[in-house]
Amino acid sequence: MNRATLLNLFKQGLGDLLEAIDHALAKPNRDPYAEADPERRPHEHDTRLLFVDELLGHLGWKRGAGGNVLEEARLQDATTKFMDYVGVVDIAGKPLLLVEAKAWDKPFVSARAGGAFESEADLIVAAIQHVRDGKSEDTSPAIAEWHKYLRQVEGYVRTLKEQYGHDLPRAMIISGEWLVVFKRPGETFLGVAVPDDIAVYRREEFTAQAGEIFKLLHRSSLTQDAPIPLRPTQLRQFVELADVAGAFRGVHVHYNHKAASSLFAPRPRISIYPATFVIRKDDVIYTVIDNDTPVDLDYERDDAGGESLTAHLHTIDARSTALLAACAHEVGGALPIPPLATFPGFPSDAMAKTFVGDLAAANHWLVATGDSSHFLLEEPRVADCRFHTWADCGADAIGQSAVSVRSVELRAFFIDTQRHHCAHQVVQDRRAGKCLIDPIDSRTCCQVCVFLDHCWTPAEKADLPCGQ
Structure with missing residues (x-):
């Protein structure tokens, strides 16, 4: 689906969502077990159910099993932290979007009494610097709640960078009434914060600013998913040579654990497919696999009567070399092969880098081996x-x-x-x-x-x- 169609669908979905929200807020008896209160606004859980969950869906993010959004994602640092939502490349993969949800009636960012700033973005920049300087909330240029919000997000961004090696592309703090987007959270919270890197919207502006919100937060703006596997001839649909950070050799491994007959104990059989992992400069991984006949892992008898993996490894190496050459031909130039240590890593539950990635089916793996053709x-x-x-x-x-x-x-x-x-x-x-x-x-x-x-x-x- 092209970008224009996605944008139109988002605008339509956002309009319908805002209309439904207005209708829900107008009901005085939203809670049938409490006294009717027309002024009551949703708390954080309700805000997530009524608004944030739906908005993420319209922005191309999928929650739940097989989705690409982690909820209450755990970060292990000096203390355990839980992030409300994290949109990822794949489930449990590289983080792309951090979402912190606040209750509907939480106040919009504002300065303490006597403070004056040209814009809310300028105020947020000053408040972030206050957090980074280690100063207390009672002297923050922003109200106390916003000092806490910014300190919280700063902690998440820092931990993702320092503990897990991830540069977070986007972050936002959202209630039903307002939305603040950090376009470059790593630079804003860990480098030099500037107002232009912060976008601020009120609910009454959501419809008019739908195009900007789409551009900043839609999944298609932060990553371009590719099927697994790709054929070499499909690479140019997803990446240009100038955008390639490197290519890593590897293999797809299939472990067959079933016996040929129920009368006998199962014996393992391991099939190997050569693979090439092409890495875009934003660390997105494109997996190209030689889907010809797999090569079974096994010894052969050598000339001296001993056992050897030579024939197996030579076959894999020849096909791996041909696959890498085919990928280079399709993108129009030699692909750099950096050290394996620089491989960005397959998705893992710990959000840490790993050279061995699980696939959806049991006993299937992707293995990055760098300049080697086999593990x-x-x-x-x-x-x-x-x-x-x-x-x-x-x-x-x-x-x-x-x-x-x-x-x-x-x-x-x-x-x-x-x-x-x-x-x-x-x-x-x-x-x-x-x-x-x-x-x-x-x-x-x-x-x-x-x-x-x-x-x-x-x-x-x-x-x-x-x-x-």
């Missing part, structure tokens, strides 16, 4: 480590026996004595909560994983028993 190496970094074998781990062996067959229950794809298997309990204990590929395989040796340097600090790596 596995051909050989361990540590040669001749005996801890691939359970019996050689001695008292530090995992469990009561070796993993002799591939197991769905244990998530053990590689088995005892194989070079990609780890049987050491100390490593297993230390990787708990740290290993990015644990949902795919819980016993993979860390020394064959491309994420080794991202999971372990130098001191932690030096402390591993590998090869000792």
